[in-house]
Amino acid sequence: MATVLDMSISVDGYIAGPNEEPGHIEQLHHWLFWGADSGENGVPSIPDGVNRSVVQEILATGAVVVPRLTFEQGGEFHGDHHGGVPIFVLSRGGEPDGGSRWPLVTYVSDVGDALRRARTAAGDRDVMVHGGAGTVARAIAAGELDEFALHVVPVLLGTGRPLFSELPAGTRLTRTRVLEGEEGVTHIRYRVDRSWN
């Protein structure tokens, strides 16, 4: 029903460290994949407690919208982000030569178009938007982003890829929920209200 920007973010506002270093990415996403029972063998497992409930909300979304860079850096999710839901990949160039190699993946050049199609595909489930600064800014400007679900990880990266830049000035939010997750991760949800400019 809602399009929800879902991002893990450092306290200083980055969604990836400099040069997308693997160590920094793991720092931000560790809470998602490593439960207490992961043990020392390093096999990911769904986390426990509050973090588990937040992961389950993500897994309950009915479509994913993601920019092409993130899609490719994530190994194209092996064609299935979660549960076989449709994936709309934002790509200014449209489809790659030869078309999509994954049946669940559709390439769309316009953010607003992608979000509307994802909303239709998701039906009564939420749409998960997993994007960088450009995607967020364009989605807000298009009036197609309903909520933020930020997972604030207790680290200062110092530099890297910021989530917030290029934003339209002056967008009011309403805080709808705060959850204190394990590993010091704070899950804050906001509803996007309106611009005052």
Added chain:
Amino acid sequence: MATVLDMSISVDGYIAGPNEEPGHIEQLHHWLFWGADSGENGVPSIPDGVNRSVVQEILATGAVVVPRLTFEQGGEFHGDHHGGVPIFVLSRGGEPDGGSRWPLVTYVSDVGDALRRARTAAGDRDVMVHGGAGTVARAIAAGELDEFALHVVPVLLGTGRPLFSELPAGTRLTRTRVLEGEEGVTHIRYRVDRSWN
């Protein structure tokens, strides 16, 4: 006992809007000064509820460290930030010509020096650090910043003065408290742990 960075900050990480516009500054600091009983006459009053308790913590600090720009933009606090506690103003040029015009104010050129002197002056009370990006970065690098008290205001400013830049890479934090304040303001405290680089 602790040096605490205390800042109101937008969700996108700004501590002031572009060109320090009064409207934006008020947006970030409204929660501090306008209680429910302020009414329509526009007279500030201490807020109620959770926000009140957070304001009272600020008023209980025993010294203030502030960069000169912030000090001057704040009307030099009329020489008294709160309760007659000493104010250490960070100024690369040291004291202005003619010396300080306020008995509580001391100009100090080095951040580490200012924080150590403030700590001594505060005794068993906390030191409130109210600074911008440069102050934060230098205080962390000097190992003289113990905690963050961030008051996250539910707005996206889009542009302005960021709190976090020039930071040393990779500083771990420990979340010590989350309070859901009124007006959608989320008060998050972190302890500064250590750098991993």
